[in-house]
Amino acid sequence: MDNAYDGLTDAGEERHWAFGTGFTAALAGVDRAIPDVDRAALAAYCLMLGDDALVYSQRLAEWCSRAPELEEDVALANIALDLLGQARLLLTRAGEVEAAGRDEDTLAYLRDEREFRNVRLTEIDCGPGPGGDFGTTIARLLVLSTWRLALLGQLTASADPVLAAVAAKGVKELAYHRDHAAQWVLRLAGGTDVSRARMIAGLERVWPFTDELFTTHPVEAALPGVAVDPATLRAEFDQVIDTVFGAADLDRPEVRQVAPLAGQAGRDGVHTEAMGFLLAEMQHIARSTPGAVW
Amino acid sequence: MTRSSWPLYEVFVRGKRGLNHVHVGSLHAPDDEMALRNARDLYTRRNEGVSIWVVKADHITASSPDEKDPFFAPSGDKVYRHPTFYSIPEDVPHL
Numbered sequence: 467m468d469n470a471y472d473g474l475t476d477a478g479e480e481r482h483w484a485f486g487t488g489f490t491a492a493l494a495g496v497d498r499a500i501p502d503v504d505r506a507a508l509a510a511y512c513l514m515l516g517d518d519a520l521v522y523s524q525r526l527a528e529w530c531s532r533a534p535e536l537e538e539d540v541a542l543a544n545i546a547l548d549l550l551g552q553a554r555l556l557l558t559r560a561g562e563v564e565a566a567g568r569d570e571d572t573l574a575y576l577r578d579e580r581e582f583r584n585v586r587l588t589e590i591d592c593g594p595g596p597g598g599d600f601g602t603t604i605a606r607l608l609v610l611s612t613w614r615l616a617l618l619g620q621l622t623a624s625a626d627p628v629l630a631a632v633a634a635k636g637v638k639e640l641a642y643h644r645d646h647a648a649q650w651v652l653r654l655a656g657g658t659d660v661s662r663a664r665m666i667a668g669l670e671r672v673w674p675f676t677d678e679l680f681t682t683h684p685v686e687a688a689l690p691g692v693a694v695d696p697a698t699l700r701a702e703f704d705q706v707i708d709t710v711f712g713a714a715d716l717d718r719p720e721v722r723q724v725a726p727l728a729g730q731a732g733r734d735g736v737h738t739e740a741m742g743f744l745l746a747e748m749q750h751i752a753r754s755t756p757g758a759v760w
Numbered sequence: 761m762t763r764s765s766w767p768l769y770e771v772f773v774r775g776k777r778g779l780n781h782v783h784v785g786s787l788h789a790p791d792d793e794m795a796l797r798n799a800r801d802l803y804t805r806r807n808e809g810v811s812i813w814v815v816k817a818d819h820i821t822a823s824s825p826d827e828k829d830p831f832f833a834p835s836g837d838k839v840y841r842h843p844t845f846y847s848i849p850e851d852v853p854h855l
Contacts, residue, residue, distance in 0.1 A: 535766065535788060537787050537789060538798075540798075540801050540802055540805075541801040645797075649794060653791075653794070
């Protein structure tokens with residue numbers, strides 16, 4: 467080695483940046499071959515996981531400029547951007563497997579409500595709108611990040627190399643999201659009487675949508691070895707939630723679950739009344755100026 | 761209703777190629793643990809850091825601008841404190 471200081475830098479890094487760059491494309495070098503399974507089911511499964519991330523990202527982004535403190539504003543936006551990144555990779559994969567010429571933007575902006583496959587917990591208003599507040603938002607973040615971390619943890623072993631790679635990238639992100647939520651649950655539940663009451667009310671708001679997270683869909687059942695059966699995630703979810711609730715001295719909410727509608731729920735494209743408004747806001751620019759770029 | 765704000769913290773980040781932690785800015789947080797997480801979200805979004813220190817701004821004792829002369833001026837003319845009286849080989853970087 468000519469220069470002892472070279473050991474401190476990454477090879478090939480642009481040296482004029484003070485902190486280095488060192489960025490790599492999210493799925494660089496991943497085999498994109500499509501496994502020998504039911505392609506329609508695989509495309510639908512990629513949509514399910516992609517729509518969860520996309521719709522929840524849209525909800526979290528509503529906090530931009532409206533969080534209780536500037537620092538929390540950035541934290542929630544970072545989480546939303548992590549999820550948006552996962553959504554882009556998953557919708558791209560869905561389009562690729564479907565092979566009907568739809569890219570990530572077409573899938574995000576030009577599908578109607580009944581074609582979205584996200585679970586309903588991602589779409590309901592948990593604040594800053596009238597449907598909740600910061601406590602409700604943290605309650606949903608705890609539930610969804612605990613569930614999705616367990617899901618992606620299993621998905622790293624998927625027979626689809628792209629899904630496995632998205633999951634490997636996602637578990638690091640979700641581990642932080644879950645930690646952020648748990649830290650806030652502890653502080654809100656152990657803070658003032660008001661913060662504790664709001665934390666409990668927030669959990670009661672989101673809890674009716676938890677059973678849906680663990681219901682196996684025919685698409686998931688049709689993809690053994692590729693998809694994760696969500697029914698198998700319950701044990702890890704319960705264990706994490708019990709740990710957090712134990713530390714925060716909280717009880718599980720005793721509330722009735724929101725039942726599917728005639729046997730159908732988010733994964734079948736049957737959504738709550740909030741979904742249409744969410745999509746209107748998310749899609750209207752793309753639909754009113756088709757093909758616009760900047 | 762009055763709203764009390766969170767305490768101020770100062771943030772120090774060690775970059776990938778840096779040998780020491782460098783002051784990068786400040787933030788508000790309800791406690792030490794959240795300060796560390798807020799620092800991660802505010803100051804390492806672009807892959808800047810491998811290590812973060814946070815310290816309550818209250819805990820920093822700083823030199824006063826009024827004492828600038830007695831503090832720093834006396835070293836200005838002590839040329840013998842500077843290692844400038846020997847030649848440096850071409851292949852020694854970062855001195």
